[in-house]
Amino acid sequence: MSERSDEYRPGSKEDFDRLYRNSYPRVYRTLAAILSDPEAAEDCTQDAFVQAFQAWKRWRPDAPAEAWVHRIAVNRAISYRRSAKLRSLGEIVRRLGRPSSPADPAEVAASSDVLTALRALPPRLSAAIVLRHYHGYNNREIAAALGVSERTVGTRLRQAGEKLRALLGTAFLPGAAGAFPSDNRELYAKD
Amino acid sequence: MPKTEGDLLGRDFARRLRAELDRLRPLYSSPRYMSPMRRPLRFAPVALCAAVAGILALSGFVATGSPNPVVWTQRVVTVIEAPSSTGAPPPAAPLHSGESIDSRGGSEPRESPEAAESPEPAESPEPRESPEPADDHSGSGGGSDSGGTSGSGSGDH
Numbered sequence: 001m002s003e004r005s006d007e008y009r010p011g012s013k014e015d016f017d018r019l020y021r022n023s024y025p026r027v028y029r030t031l032a033a034i035l036s037d038p039e040a041a042e043d044c045t046q047d048a049f050v051q052a053f054q055a056w057k058r059w060r061p062d063a064p065a066e067a068w069v070h071r072i073a074v075n076r077a078i079s080y081r082r083s084a085k086l087r088s089l090g091e092i093v094r095r096l097g098r099p100s101s102p103a104d105p106a107e108v109a110a111s112s113d114v115l116t117a118l119r120a121l122p123p124r125l126s127a128a129i130v131l132r133h134y135h136g137y138n139n140r141e142i143a144a145a146l147g148v149s150e151r152t153v154g155t156r157l158r159q160a161g162e163k164l165r166a167l168l169g170t171a172f173l174p175g176a177a178g179a180f181p182s183d184n185r186e187l188y189a190k191d
Numbered sequence: 192m193p194k195t196e197g198d199l200l201g202r203d204f205a206r207r208l209r210a211e212l213d214r215l216r217p218l219y220s221s222p223r224y225m226s227p228m229r230r231p232l233r234f235a236p237v238a239l240c241a242a243v244a245g246i247l248a249l250s251g252f253v254a255t256g257s258p259n260p261v262v263w264t265q266r267v268v269t270v271i272e273a274p275s276s277t278g279a280p281p282p283a284a285p286l287h288s289g290e291s292i293d294s295r296g297g298s299e300p301r302e303s304p305e306a307a308e309s310p311e312p313a314e315s316p317e318p319r320e321s322p323e324p325a326d327d328h329s330g331s332g333g334g335s336d337s338g339g340t341s342g343s344g345s346g347d348h
Contacts, residue, residue: 016224017222020222020224024217024219024222025216025217028215028217029212029213029215032212032215033208033212038215042217042218042220045217046220046222046223046224047223049222049223049224050223050224052224053224054224113207114204114207114208114211115211115212118208129208130208130212133200133204133205133208133209134205134208134209134212161200164200164204165200
């Protein structure tokens with residue numbers, strides 16, 4: 001985690017600004033791993049900070065501030081994904097105000113393995129994976145961020161690992177020569 | 192021993208995940224929580240409560256004609272208690288007109304037979320029907336009669 005929770009004072013506007021500067025990119029990337037749309041990830045991140053700011057006076061420093069914001073943000077992303085299933089494509093375009101910019105084919109190719117597999121998982125599982133493997137949270141911090149018990153965190157991480165292995169195939173077997181297909185071009189040549 | 196998620200995914204997964212997520216750059220738009228558009232909403236609950244209280248006060252004043260909240264509450268209590276007292280009797284109550292009418296305070300006063308015949312507590316008959324008290328001095332009266340006759344008879348002779 002970037003900063004210790006005891007460096008923030010509940011209700012302090014300056015501290016919340018600092019929390020925003022430090023945590024906004026990290027929270028955004030967490031949601032970007034959950035949501036396939038980068039603009040939706042940014043929108044949900046902003047909403048999460050609005051909610052956090054409204055409750056900032058009630059924040060208790062027994063949990064890290066960034067984990068607390070993550071909890072709000074992940075819940076917001078889950079709500080977004082649930083409602084996105086019910087929306088038509090036209091409604092999504094109208095809500096965002098403009099159509100999504102066409103994705104860069106190179107970027108799509110590069111992100112087609114890990115992020116695509118993560119976004120195919122249920123959001124609670126993908127959030128646990130990102131918090132552990134990207135942010136380096138331990139089980140206790142993940143539990144605080146997701147609002148579940150540490151045992152549940154262990155269960156979710158194990159389930160997510162199994163699903164990712166199934167989605168990504170043998171590329172992520174421990175000790176495999178090529179962890180990712182994009183790392184070893186010769187594998188593609190052989191195929 | 193069950194495998195952990197680290198065993199399942201391997202170290203390369205974390206490295207690749209970091210590389211891909213670090214490539215994502217947020218737009219760093221201005222913080223939405225600082226937007227003044229949301230500030231008035233902070234007072235929305237207070238404004239709503241004040242509006243409801245004002246409407247209640249106005250309707251109370253119109254209904255009772257008094258600005259005193261105590262009068263409003265008394266009016267509410269009477270309005271609530273009146274239907275609850277009239278609604279209590281069962282549907283068969285009108286058949287027993289005497290009883291139902293008695294229970295209603297606003298109905299015309301009508302004497303029910305029971306009410307008319309209800310006597311005042313009957314006094315015990317013993318005191319009234321008590322025999323005339325025997326006069327201790329009655330013997331003089333009786334004696335006078337008998338004595339008179341006897342005296343007169345003896346006097347005629």
